[in-house]
Each structure stands twice: as structure tokens, then as C-alpha cells.
Amino acid sequence: MYRMIQLAEYSAFMNMALDEAICEAVRQGESPSTIRFYTWKPSAISIGYFQGLLNEVNIEACRQAGVDIVRRMTGGGAVYHDTNGEVTYSIIGPVDDFPKDIIKSYEAICSHIVTALKNLGINAYFHPINDIIVDGRKISGNAQTRRNGILLQHGTILYDVDVDRMFSLLKVSDQKIADKMIQSVKKRVTRVLDFGDISKERLVEELEKAFCEGREVQYGSYSEKELARAKELAKIRYETDEWNRMR
């Protein structure tokens, strides 16, 4: 049985801490496997576990814009999480619930997002390793980790991305090519709002329905212990320079 936790807004640090706290609780048998949806407030940049912070993020621009920066426990690239511009999901369960092959497991989990988008009239498809594409443009990026027998996959669905703002916060190696890169990225990403006047509530509704397919799901909420542990993890790990500047 999977617990589904409805859309809620947290800081970058709490969002990553909640993922880890739930992984712990599921592993210890204290919580059911979980699917959760969330947004980020304030807006934030998350970088992949293996990325070099200074290589990827314009720290001063983020500071001036009030944008938080957090390192994820998953690999992958730098993501701009605009408070109003995207919906993020996490799915957390025993690795045996998913295909053993990592790319097949990405495909299986991403299939729910593909279904949700198709139900909204958006012709999306999975593109290995970890993307969902519409008309050759990326609408969703996903990242996975498997630790202590528990699989966590999280990802974003771009609802209303501001590419110019994104590029002001991420490092661009050569300012002379910045405009060209922004134009190039604009051609490589798309968003739900490009396909009609679809409300975020409708998007989340379809995502919830799609993630219920093939599994028993009950709506629930975070336990007091998960929230307390997440607050602790946010403080001792995700807010710290030791973690975020690790590489």
C-alpha cells in the first residue's frame, strides 16, 4: 500500500530532508511507501549529488534573488524550482517494488507522468535516461537513488518555466554565448502551459490519478516523527555548507 501526500509547499532544505526522513521511516517499517507532491518556497536551485556547486550555480545571483540552493542526494543536473513554475513529485518504496534495471525503473515511474500529461492532451513520452519529452522538448527531469533497500525517485514537471530567470541563476561559461544558450534552451524545454489553459490543480489531479495506477493508494499525511526528523536533517545536513559545498 502506498501513502499519497497531497501537494504542499516547503523550503528546498525541508523538501530534501522530507525525502530522506521518509526513506528512513519506510526502511524502518514505520511508514508506508509514499508518493508525495510538493512545491518549493522560496524558489530554489537543486544540484545533483555529483555536481560542483561553484561550477553550476551563480551563488551571488541566487543570494540577491532570494533563491535557495541545495544539493540533492540524487545524481543528475541542476534544476531551477520556481515556486509557481513547477510541480515536484517523490516516490519512495522498497527497491523490489520497481524493475531491477535502473533505466527500466525510470521508465516505469515516468510512465505515470506520461499518462498524466497525455490525459491533459499533451503527447509526452519517456526519453532515456531520465527525461520526459514533448515534441522533442523536455518537460520533466527525474533523478533516482537506491539506498539501504529503498528507492527514491523525484522529478519535476515544468508548468511555467522562466528560462531567462533560470539562466541568470545558473553559471554560463561564456557570457558571449549566453544569449545563444538561452535561445537554445528555450527550444529544448517546454511547459504544461504551452499546451493550453491547464490549471496547476488539474495537473496535480491527473498526476495523483496516474500514480495510483497499478498500486493500492491511500491519502495520508506526514507523521510527527517524519516532520521532526526532516527538521533535524534540514538543519544538520541540507542547510549546511559542508553538504552543499561538498564538491
Added chain:
Amino acid sequence: MNGTATRKVEGGKLVRIDVSFGKSIQEVRITGDFFLHPEDTILELERTLSHAALPLQKELLEKDIQETIAKHHAVLIGLSAADLVSVLEEALRCTA
């Protein structure tokens, strides 16, 4: 001396290697948007690359990387052992 190389490999993932070296390699740092399971195997991979003899013996190093991955039951996604060797070789040439 310090060297750096960055490459976008086939499949779209990016890897950067920073290396400090003299007559031998002192330190290697691998960063990028690839995936590696389990994640802490990155330290073992960096250790393997930092123990590579100079001049670089590419086939031997590639084999050592593959052995490190196998020993830790790791899976490297978006990047191969050959890519790591190739980018390290480039980093050793591109010095600051």
C-alpha cells in the same frame, strides 16, 4: 600542476575532471550530472584515477575503473569507464 577537462558524453551527460599532478597524480575530482549507484562509489573512482601511473596507461586504467565498479557492485549511468579515462587524459593536457 592543475588540469581540467569537461565533456558532454554520448547520451547527454556531462563530466568534468579536475586533476592535480606533478610526476604523479595527487588528486582527482570527478563532477557532473551523471548517475552512479551507490553514490559513494564516486570516492572509490576518484581514488582509482588518482592512483593511475603517468604517463597514463589508458587500457589498464579503464580496466582498473571497471574493477572498482564491479567490486562495489556499482552502476555508472550516462558515463563509461572509457569516458573517464579519456576526460582524465584531456585534463592532464589542459593545465592552468
